[in-house]
Amino acid sequence: MTAVVVGALWVGAAAEPSGPRGGAAVFKARCARCHGESGKTDTPGARALKVRPLANDARLAGMTSAEIVRAIEADAKHEALGALTGVDDAELRAAAAFVKELAGRR
Secondary structure: OHHHHHHHHHHOOOOOOOOOOOHHHHHHHHOHHHHOOOOOOOOHHHHHHOOOOOOOOHHHHOOOHHHHHHHHHHOHHHHHHOOOOOOOHHHHHHHHHHHHHHHOOO
16 A cells, blocks of 8 residues: 555655555655655755754664654654644654655665
């Protein structure tokens, strides 16, 4: 099912399935504005907020998805920006798994 969501994402995400979205789709919709689609913080928002890159982050790569969820929830910037508003638990877990994947990329 994730492959279908990711495929729809690249087509334009117009026909997004109902229910929890895959991690890549949640990340693109909710996180990429500040973290960049590649997790390299290559956006104006990232520079303004001094966001750390997610890609190639050994600390994140060594964390479990559950630990990443807790770190996302505890981050004051996420709370201040309302980044988690409307994101359900399944979507947050999917996004955390995608962040873990990004952390292992160069």
